[in-house]
Amino acid sequence: SQQGEEDPQALSIQEGENATMNCSYKTSINNLQWYRQNSGRGLVHLILIRSNEREKHSGRLRVTLDTSKKSSSSLITASRAADTASYFCEASGGSYIPTFGRGTSLIVHP
Amino acid sequence: DVKVTQSSRYLVKRTGEKVFLECVQDMDHENMFWYRQDPGLGLRLIYFSYDVKMKEKGDIPEGYSVSREKKERFSLILESASTNQTSMYLCASYGLSGEGDEQFFGPGTRLTVL
Numbered sequence: 366s367q368q369g370e371e372d373p374q375a376l377s378i379q380e381g382e383n384a385t386m387n388c389s390y391k392t393s394i395n396n397l398q399w400y401r402q403n404s405g406r407g408l409v410h411l412i413l414i415r416s417n418e419r420e421k422h423s424g425r426l427r428v429t430l431d432t433s434k435k436s437s438s439s440l441i442t443a444s445r446a447a448d449t450a451s452y453f454c455e456a457s458g459g460s461y462i463p464t465f466g467r468g469t470s471l472i473v474h475p
Numbered sequence: 476d477v478k479v480t481q482s483s484r485y486l487v488k489r490t491g492e493k494v495f496l497e498c499v500q501d502m503d504h505e506n507m508f509w510y511r512q513d514p515g516l517g518l519r520l521i522y523f524s525y526d527v528k529m530k531e532k533g534d535i536p537e538g539y540s541v542s543r544e545k546k547e548r549f550s551l552i553l554e555s556a557s558t559n560q561t562s563m564y565l566c567a568s569y570g571l572s573g574e575g576d577e578q579f580f581g582p583g584t585r586l587t588v589l
Contacts, residue, residue: 395534396534398520409569410506410508410523410567410569413520413523413531413533423506423525
């Protein structure tokens with residue numbers, strides 16, 4: 366799979382604010398997944414969006430995909446302190462070998 | 476403290492057999508997943524479900540199907556097992572726990588297809 370590159374590298378917001386994280390990739394994909402990782406814990410799957418989908422929701426998470434720009438955005442609304450974590454995207458094409466970028470480190474201050 | 480259970484830890488089947496892998500979670504999670512894990516390939520998503528009677532294909536759905544008749548149970552079905560489906564199968568569920576959103580994995584089922 367192609368490595369996703371997340372942007373920004375770090376994001377610090379107040380509880381209740383929205384958090385937007387972006388992801389870019391290089392080549393054609395079948396789908397793109399967003400994951401979260403709390404400090405010292407494993408990766409947690411958040412959402413998968415396919416190449417023929419433009420937007421998807423799961424709870425407070427809204428993800429968009431623009432294949433013409435080879436980019437995806439992840440929006441967390443009404444953030445909570447428990448949302449503090451690193452967020453990664455992973456774009457999958459043909460053969461699936463999971464690789465991840467450095468991620469976006471999100472800090473939500475209570 | 477059981478959270479995600481899988482029906483078998485080890486399973487040996489013959490080519491062409493229909494195989495059922497069961498997964499049950501006791502956390503009232505909406506989201507459930509089936510992965511397979513192979514050396515050098517990491518975790519690959521087969522199917523997932525965000526709600527009862529809902530299913531979506533993951534990266535490698537070919538040769539598999541799923542069933543989600545009840546919220547707590549997500550079954551993976553190999554309609555006609557083949558040797559290239561020999562693998563470790565992991566079930567996971569995701570949702571709110573005591574400390575926020577979290578994903579839990581089951582212990583895995585090591586399936587060998589002869």
